[in-house]
Amino acid sequence: IEQMQVRDSLRMYNSLVERCFRDCVSEFRSKDLNAGEEKCVQSCATKFMKHSARVGIRFGELSSEAESQMQAMMQQQQAGK
Amino acid sequence: IEQMQVRDSLRMYNSLVERCFRDCVSEFRSKDLNAGEEKCVQSCATKFMKHSARVGIRFGELSSEAESQMQAMMQQQQAGK
Amino acid sequence: IEQMQVRDSLRMYNSLVERCFRDCVSEFRSKDLNAGEEKCVQSCATKFMKHSARVGIRFGELSSEAESQMQAMMQQQQAGK
């Protein structure tokens, strides 16, 4: 399970890099990032992490809501027996 | 092998959700799906499953065609020895 | 490890097919590829392999550069102790 978490965070890191590269870098006249690209990558990465964190909170809420609904339903079924 | 099938059907389920969400939902003024979005998601899911099923049939035909060609070739090689 | 290499080359093969199909085939009036599509797929696959090979060389260079920098840094740290 721990290995899965490492694998998943590496996967997320890879997808973050891919996305911010795609959105921020589009000029290939030199082999080094220019100042604008570098700043864009930093903003993109920060934004992506804040976004992920917020979705994570919502995801947790929605999951536990669903779980309590499930339990309420199962109790009703028990009572109806 | 059975585990792989569970994993693969979960993967397909995830990709179906992703696709139908992307194609059907594009307005975020409320937190609930409106009637049009809901209907769109249902049609999209139905269509996707019918599509998958049809590709599955074709895939089966093409696979077994390829296999008989392979066998015919191997028999020719045997005969040519 | 060997199994991972097989898996990875199969994955690359699949992504190559997907990409060249997407870029080269867009007409479905017959069930066989026409001459133009076939030539396009061949050029696409050749180009993709040459591209991958070149990225592979650069990737190797960048990796070993990074490694020597890392080692230089660690030696500095040792010396500074």
Next chain:
Amino acid sequence: MAQAGQPDPAAAIEMAKQEMDYRVNLFNAMVSSCYEKCIDKRYKDGELSVGENSCIDRCSSKYWQVTGIVGQMLGAQGGMQ
């Protein structure tokens, strides 16, 4: 000696893994789908705007509802082939 209601530990671990795998994939899909729908890609800075934040909340909720609709449809027809 596995009995109904008392599955053997290996199978239970396998199921827990798949459950977690499924949840991670769902979360990742939600993150990237809502990123596409809600985030301004100009990246002037690393902050999420008020509009982006409320879009993320609604998008997460709608995405969750889509998984519910699709899940019900697949359940109704006895899983997806």
Next chain:
Amino acid sequence: MAQAGQPDPAAAIEMAKQEMDYRVNLFNAMVSSCYEKCIDKRYKDGELSVGENSCIDRCSSKYWQVTGIVGQMLGAQGGMQ
């Protein structure tokens, strides 16, 4: 005591797994590629039209041919690095 033509069981299972993994990936790629090429995304209802159905058949066939061409090219140069 593995002999040529009589591989040991563990290796055979591993090969069967990879073969199946490859086929599942190929099928999934075919499904999503042909979905993009053939399906009308307006989702008025859940039915596939006559045009969509015949497009799916031809698309599957062409996709299969592309895998053949690419496979031959990779085989000819002794696998893909």
Next chain:
Amino acid sequence: MAQAGQPDPAAAIEMAKQEMDYRVNLFNAMVSSCYEKCIDKRYKDGELSVGENSCIDRCSSKYWQVTGIVGQMLGAQGGMQ
């Protein structure tokens, strides 16, 4: 008897696998990202032009720099949740 600096072999193999998995994913992402940015999709022939070749070199270098920036940012805040 695992001691600091002398991890047990199973964990070491697991780490090596993850390291390799990470590098393969990074390489694949670089290949496809730079393909999108640099390659002319008309596929008149299978050759890479001079412009494409130099674009690939610069793109690989910039992609590598983006992984560095993002890696530093994630490291600074103690990994990504």
